[in-house]
Amino acid sequence: MGEMSVSTxxxxxxxxxxxxxxxxxxxxxxLDTTVVTDEADGLGGVCLLRGCIPSKALLEMTGRxxxxxxxxxxxxxxxxxxxxxxxLQDWTDDVVDALVSGLDAxxxxxxxxxxxxxxxxxxxxxxxxxxxxVSVVDFEHAVIATGSRPVDLPDTPFGGPVWxxxxxxxxxxxxxxxxxxxxxxxGLEMGTVYARLGSAVTVVETMERILPMVxxxxxxxxxxxxxxxxxxxRLGSGVESLEGDxxxxxxxxxxxxxxxxxxxxxxxxxxxxxxxxxxxxxGVELDGKGYIPVDETRRTGVDGVFAVGDVTGGKRLAxxxxxxxxxxxxxxxxxxxxxxxxxxxxxxxxxxxxAWCGDLAEEDRSDGAEVDVARFxxxxxxxxxxxxxxxxxxxxxLVTEVGSGxxxxxxxxxxHVESLVTEATLAMEMGATAEDLxxxxxxxxxxxxxxxxxxxxxLGLPTHFSSSDEAEEDR
Amino acid sequence: xxxxxxxxxxxxxxxxxxxxxxxxxxxDEVDESDILLDVETDKAVVEIxxxxxxxxxxVLVDVGDDIRVGDAVLEYEDSETGEETESxxxxxxxxxxxxxxxxxxxxxxxxxxxxxxxxxGPSTPQEAEAAGDEPSSGADAEGxxxxxxxxxxxxxxxxxxxLARELNVDLEEVQASGPEGRVTPExxxxxxxxxxxxxxxxxxxxEQEEEPAEGGGTAEDEQAEGAEAEAAGxxxxxxxxxAERGEPTEEESREAAPPGIRQATEYEAPETWGEVQREPLRxxxxxxxxxxxxxxxxxxxxxxxxxxxxxxxxxxxxxxDEALDDADLTLTVFLVKxxxxxLKEFPRFNARLDEExxxxxxxxxxxxGVAVDTDRGLLVPVLRDADAKxxxxxAVELRDLTExxxxxxxxxxxxxxxxxxxxxxxxxxxxxxxxxxxxPQVAILGVGxxxxxxxxxxxxAEDGIEVxxxxxxxxxxxxxxxxxxxAARFVTRLxxxxxxxxAFVRHL
Numbered sequence: 001m002g003e004m005s006v007s008t009x010x011x012x013x014x015x016x017x018x019x020x021x022x023x024x025x026x027x028x029x030x031l032d033t034t035v036v037t038d039e040a041d042g043l044g045g046v047c048l049l050r051g052c053i054p055s056k057a058l059l060e061m062t063g064r065x066x067x068x069x070x071x072x073x074x075x076x077x078x079x080x081x082x083x084x085x086x087x088l089q090d091w092t093d094d095v096v097d098a099l100v101s102g103l104d105a106x107x108x109x110x111x112x113x114x115x116x117x118x119x120x121x122x123x124x125x126x127x128x129x130x131x132x133x134v135s136v137v138d139f140e141h142a143v144i145a146t147g148s149r150p151v152d153l154p155d156t157p158f159g160g161p162v163w164x165x166x167x168x169x170x171x172x173x174x175x176x177x178x179x180x181x182x183x184x185x186x187g188l189e190m191g192t193v194y195a196r197l198g199s200a201v202t203v204v205e206t207m208e209r210i211l212p213m214v215x216x217x218x219x220x221x222x223x224x225x226x227x228x229x230x231x232x233x234r235l236g237s238g239v240e241s242l243e244g245d246x247x248x249x250x251x252x253x254x255x256x257x258x259x260x261x262x263x264x265x266x267x268x269x270x271x272x273x274x275x276x277x278x279x280x281x282x283g284v285e286l287d288g289k290g291y292i293p294v295d296e297t298r299r300t301g302v303d304g305v306f307a308v309g310d311v312t313g314g315k316r317l318a319x320x321x322x323x324x325x326x327x328x329x330x331x332x333x334x335x336x337x338x339x340x341x342x343x344x345x346x347x348x349x350x351x352x353x354x355a356w357c358g359d360l361a362e363e364d365r366s367d368g369a370e371v372d373v374a375r376f377x378x379x380x381x382x383x384x385x386x387x388x389x390x391x392x393x394x395x396x397x398l399v400t401e402v403g404s405g406x407x408x409x410x411x412x413x414x415x416h417v418e419s420l421v422t423e424a425t426l427a428m429e430m431g432a433t434a435e436d437l438x439x440x441x442x443x444x445x446x447x448x449x450x451x452x453x454x455x456x457x458x459l460g461l462p463t464h465f466s467s468s469d470e471a472e473e474d475r
Numbered sequence: 476x477x478x479x480x481x482x483x484x485x486x487x488x489x490x491x492x493x494x495x496x497x498x499x500x501x502x503d504e505v506d507e508s509d510i511l512l513d514v515e516t517d518k519a520v521v522e523i524x525x526x527x528x529x530x531x532x533x534v535l536v537d538v539g540d541d542i543r544v545g546d547a548v549l550e551y552e553d554s555e556t557g558e559e560t561e562s563x564x565x566x567x568x569x570x571x572x573x574x575x576x577x578x579x580x581x582x583x584x585x586x587x588x589x590x591x592x593x594x595x596g597p598s599t600p601q602e603a604e605a606a607g608d609e610p611s612s613g614a615d616a617e618g619x620x621x622x623x624x625x626x627x628x629x630x631x632x633x634x635x636x637x638l639a640r641e642l643n644v645d646l647e648e649v650q651a652s653g654p655e656g657r658v659t660p661e662x663x664x665x666x667x668x669x670x671x672x673x674x675x676x677x678x679x680x681x682e683q684e685e686e687p688a689e690g691g692g693t694a695e696d697e698q699a700e701g702a703e704a705e706a707a708g709x710x711x712x713x714x715x716x717x718a719e720r721g722e723p724t725e726e727e728s729r730e731a732a733p734p735g736i737r738q739a740t741e742y743e744a745p746e747t748w749g750e751v752q753r754e755p756l757r758x759x760x761x762x763x764x765x766x767x768x769x770x771x772x773x774x775x776x777x778x779x780x781x782x783x784x785x786x787x788x789x790x791x792x793x794x795x796d797e798a799l800d801d802a803d804l805t806l807t808v809f810l811v812k813x814x815x816x817x818l819k820e821f822p823r824f825n826a827r828l829d830e831e832x833x834x835x836x837x838x839x840x841x842x843x844g845v846a847v848d849t850d851r852g853l854l855v856p857v858l859r860d861a862d863a864k865x866x867x868x869x870a871v872e873l874r875d876l877t878e879x880x881x882x883x884x885x886x887x888x889x890x891x892x893x894x895x896x897x898x899x900x901x902x903x904x905x906x907x908x909x910x911x912x913x914x915p916q917v918a919i920l921g922v923g924x925x926x927x928x929x930x931x932x933x934x935x936a937e938d939g940i941e942v943x944x945x946x947x948x949x950x951x952x953x954x955x956x957x958x959x960x961x962a963a964r965f966v967t968r969l970x971x972x973x974x975x976x977x978a979f980v981r982h983l
């Protein structure tokens with residue numbers, strides 16, 4: 001119809017997990033909803049288009065290479081796999097495309113208007129849109145969900161052989177040598193992909209350990225696996241300078257060592273996309289790091305303007321953003337919603353995987369609680385043993401409150417632990433206790449028994465291992 | 476240890492009050508719930524009780540002072556040091572219970588520190604690098620529980636926490652009945668009832684209960700009642716179940732009393748009686764459900780029915796139908812045209828009731844909504860300034876809007892701002908309809924099916940019977956704004972216009 005302006009009850013700026021979840025929920029609540037996204041590829045955001053989904057597709061497929069190699073321990077021998085990079089990339093794209101069109105269909109079915117263009121706030125009730133046929137969106141409520149972008153190193157912009165995580169997912173070539181700056185989950189996951197495909201990977205990390213914010217006990221089994229997979233892991237090493245040229249990159253570390261690599265992946269964090277949205281003119285204030293402060297109903301300081309996802313900080317995980325988006329939409333619809341999650345689970349998709357929720361600290365806890373800690377070694381798990389390929393090198397760690405037995409945290413290292421953390425998360429949300437977990441029947445043989453065993457250990461009644469003290473000695 | 480007592484919110488959004496009487500002076504020993512002072516707001520004189528037991532050290536206000544909520548009133552020393560923490564919390568209770576806003580402010584206060592704590596992790600991007608793109612697990616726990624790290628959150632399932640928000644119950648204040656201090660939905664509902672809380676949480680709450688007797692019902696009291704009524708409405712079965720269990724404590728006997736006739740009955744799930752297929756209410760269906768229920772609840776509807784003889788109009792219509800190349804000159808178009816003419820003569824049907832200012836707003840524009848049946852459900856596109864448009868213009872616009880509505884091309888704007896609605900299910904059948912008014916409008920015309928009927932006509936002095944085409948007209952109106960006589964005059968006039976096709980010619 002060529003109209004220049006639309007009015008809507010709910011404007012969602014950004015089409016990522018936080019944005020589309022907000023839009024879907026708003027539409028389900030009967031609100032007229034419009035999404036404005038500057039993504040030409042449709043809904044899904046960085047997570048679906050250039051993040052979680054393509055990286056998991058690559059990790060899954062390249063993981064088969066290591067599994068196939070490891071099968072020889074059980075007498076099954078395969079020849080070396082041949083990798084058709086183009087086909088791998090096409091398959092990954094197909095996975096993403098199918099999910100994107102699914103989201104588009106859902107949006108259409110729910111009567112949501114999706115505009116592709118760059119939005120800038122003109123007032124607390126009007127968004128100016130560039131690049132779409134609609135140039136003005138008048139709204140009653142807005143949900144800001146513009147996400148985040150990778151941080152580059154000072155003096156080393158992304159480009160050429162200096163990759164950000166999105167470039168690393170393009171899989172155009174497999175460099176012989178790859179430097180990964182940052183041992184966070186992005187660096188370790190993408191480093192794993194390239195190492196499996198043949199790159200000699202060197203990881204540099206300023207802190208003294210990998211995944212510095214993950215409980216150290218959970219990272220230990222991963223560390224030994226990565227020592228085998230990667231060429232080198234240099235902890236406590238900062239990057240002094242990193243320069244790209246035609247042949248690759250030259251890096252100088254803060255101990256003075258100078259080295260060349262074919263490419264470098266810089267994965268040192270993400271920063272919120274809050275600039276040039278016209279936020280300050282309409283009164284939405286940012287904190288010192290560019291995040292938008294919100295309350296638990298996701299309200300910013302400006303009436304009718306909400307914010308969800310990476311732009312508001314937090315753990316900056318897709319599932320957290322989705323919940324926040326739904327909370328914002330529910331609040332707009334007048335529901336008594338609030339972001340009051342007791343636990344936000346997190347998963348690192350390395351091999352072994354690490355997944356956790358809650359606080360795993362034994363002492364100096366933020367909640368001041370006195371805790372009991374149980375550790376179930378996956379060596380004692382029948383199922384883990386049957387998987388081979390190092391699947392038994394892991395553990396389940398359970399933290400409960402002394403006295404009540406209430407679950408305050410749980411962590412898992414091992415294969416497929418992505419699906420184990422959910423039970424612990426539910427336990428935390430429900431206020432369940434170690435006894436509740438111990439009395440819940442876990443199917444045998446599965447990895448899920450680990451949590452039940454750990455809970456039994458809290459009660460002093462473990463079945464398939466002696467005690468957490470003994471497990472500790474073993475380690 | 477010396478403490479300060481501040482003026483709690485006396486309710487009803489009052490922030491300022493005048494001290495009219497002081498009941499205590501320096502050195503007095505007071506017991507919890509003794510009256511400390513009287514303050515006068517612009518609504519009433521309110522007695523302010525002591526939320527503590529102790530000795531008054533200093534009175535900081537004088538009679539005649541204007542003081543604001545939160546201002547220091549006096550300093551006192553707690554006599555029962557053993558219960559120091561308890562009485563402090565009672566004070567908090569009083570302030571919180573008295574100020575519905577205080578709870579919100581407190582919640583906000585909680586959130587901010589937790590934001591800061593999340594931010595307190597890596598302080599530069601480079602440190603964030605080291606942090607592995609995530610804030611610490613410590614920040615995780617704090618941020619997640621929403622308590623800003625003050626300790627473990629009250630154990631309660633997510634759905635229970637939602638219920639607590641809905642009923643304005645602070646989980647910290649709820650007496651838990653679940654294992655290891657877990658709060659159950661029943662605990663929350665009991666706390667929302669107010670009585671359960673008063674039982675254990677000190678006289679501060681009792682005072683709040685008593686206060687309204689003099690103050691004539693404060694805001695929070697109404698709120699509490701509302702919450703209670705809501706809870707009761709939701710959980711009739713619950714109450715019944717408790718009654719069966721037979722636990723006749725004072726609090727519960729009130730909850731377990733047989734439901735009054737004002738309360739909604741809750742029915743057993745339909746699955747009880749056989750297989751059921753369910754479909755979620757979405758989009759248009761959901762909006763319609765909400766708006767219709769709201770209109771039915773808020774508006775006292777009356778429907779007035781009459782019939783118009785449209786034999787001549789129909790002849791006129793079919794004669795001119797061909798004149799429009801690409802749009803149909805439908806009966807609906809004529810009805811819109813006739814309606815705007817009559818609405819101008821009866822402006823109180825083209826109006827809004829402003830409940831806030833208690834005014835009738837006469838709308839100086841005539842935007843007629845026309846109900847359209849689509850596969851998504853009922854949509855009502857609006858013919859803007861219908862009075863200024865010709866039959867032909869209306870016919871073309873109505874066709875365009877109807878198509879847009881059916882093909883999902885319609886914008887929200889094209890469905891807003893209507894001043895009167897026409898719904899014509901006639902072609903599908905029906906005689907009398909009692910349409911529901913489309914808020915915030917004050918009337919709606921429903922049209923039945925035009926049928927040939929035997930009509931008594933006067934032919935000179937003799938009555939005869941002729942076959943005529945008769946159209947039922949059903950006007951639902953808001954009886955707060957118009958009376959039956961007004962509706963009768965309105966519909967009579969509409970009948971006259973429709974029975975005189977010449978009128979349309981004059982408007983063409």
